[in-house]
Amino acid sequence: MRLTYFLNFEQNKSIRTNMQHIVIIGNGIAGITTARHIRKNGSDDAITVISAETDYFFSRTALMYIYMGHMKYDNIKPYEDWFWTKNKIDLKRAFVEKVDVRHKKLLLHGGEQLAYDQLVLATGSKPNKLGWPGQNLKAVQGLYSYQDLESMEHYSKDLKKAVIVGGGLIGIEMAEMFLSRNIPVTFLIREDSFWSNVLPQEESKMISRHMHEHHIDLRTSTELKEIVGDANGRVRAVITTEGDEIPCEFVGLTVGVSPNIAFIKDSEIETNRGILVDPYLATNIEGVYAAGDCAEFRQPNGERKPIEQVWYTGRMMGEALGRTLAGKKTAYRPGHWFNSAKFLDIEYQTYGWVFPDPKEHEADFYWEHKSGKVSLRLRWDKNTEKLTGVNNFGMRLRHHAFDKWLKDGRTVSYVLAHFRDALFDPEFFKRHEQAIVDQFNLENNTHIQLKKKSWQRILALVS
DSSP, X not given: OOOOOOOOHHHHHHHOTTOOEEEEEOOSHXXXXXXXXXXXXXXXXXXXXEESSOSSOOOGGGHHHHHTTSOOGGGGOSSOTHHHHHTXXXXXXXXXXXXXXXXXXXXXXXXXXXXXXXXXXXXXXXXXXXOXXXXXXXXXXXXXXXXXXXXXXXXXXXXXXXXXXXXXXXXXXXXXHHHTTTXXXXXXXXXXXXXXXXXXXXXXXXXXXXXXHTTOEEEOSOOEEEEEEOTTSBEEEEEETTOOXXXXXXXEEOSOEEEOOGGGTTSXXXXXXXXXXXXXXXXXXXXXXXXXXXXXXXXXXXXXOSSOOXXXXXXXXXXXXXXXXXXXXXXXXXXXXXXXXXXXXXXXXEEEOOOSXXXXXXXXXXXXXXXXXXXXXXXXXXXXXXXXXXXXXXXXXXXXHHHHHHHHTOBHHHHHHTGGGGXXXXXXXXXOHHHHHHHHHXXXXXXXXXXXXXHHHHHHHHO
8 A cells, every 4th residue: 555645845944944855764662762852853754755665664673473473464553544644744655775975865666766965874784695596585584574474474374393593582573473283393503502692691592492391403513505496486495515415395494683774785874884973863964863773883782783683773863863864963872872672572672792701801690590491691890899780581580670770880799789679570470589689698608688679668668
């Protein structure tokens, strides 16, 4: 469907001579947050959002729940369809083939042209393909776009076996999707345990065990050599570098993603892996910006990578850029790193920095429940005892608590003493904080006393 409720931009421009046309390419979290925050910060400039993927913005992280039958497409749209008209944000379903920065116009598929005054590139990512023979066969794909979901649904109808190549969050999401339909999954990773390039050894092995318990055929230290097709051009098997042939009718390629920027390669916009930007998300071309998965910072923010392909960073970039385009110049200042995910039925949160191995100046503490489903890791500076990072599996912790403790430079002893203030689990959920503190005291020869929750202290004072 092509949306038809466009503003008559030229007519509005004649009423206000200083009115500009802001065009945003991409209706993901970065692009839509930019549009919303232009409006929230008082600008009434014309805004057009272009996407070839879907008519409306949707929650990309919820795609898996459509496949699993928990939600429908309408359930993952954060805003009602009338929201865009009410907020004077025009939506255009189109594919941008070329950006002409000298004449400030876009060339769309089919020959249509669209002029802009300010341009935001928020085109997201595309799944990596590393040149394997057979990688373009039918039923060989990643999971990023809505079209990927539709393709996965199409090829699942008579699917007997799937192979997923490459670890990481998208890979385990795809595995969970197939398991929800009782489709067997073989998972190939080149590391010796799952996501070991990100997680410390204990957490990586815990998740690997959990995957085996869910009947995922996890094959470690194994790489893909070739994808073999049948007479109809659909995958029928994969061959590993060890020479093993694994029959399958679907291959999920989840070896990471790359910025989706092919259409600007012939423009004057500077790129590396992504579109190069400064702290204000501005490119080398005046009036052209980039945000989200496709943006690459010329100077990374501290320990952060130059390209941040995480949902919440796209949202934060959009908030900053929206303010800038509304006349309130704002740099992207993301603060302390955090992320969250779900490994089947084990929830994961991380705050600050927890690398696979502690740095030379860091001390390390790890606690794991005997069930092998719940764990906590703390890292802190040996000299100052200030907390530097947290990994949490199987418990829910409050983001604002750890963000504040990291900002305030709290010590690991303070964090453990006030650990109950960070708990987000329901009242009757299993509690582990005392066991964590007891083990920390034993290993570090300390005598930390776990404080009562704030509300309990208040009630004690009142009574």
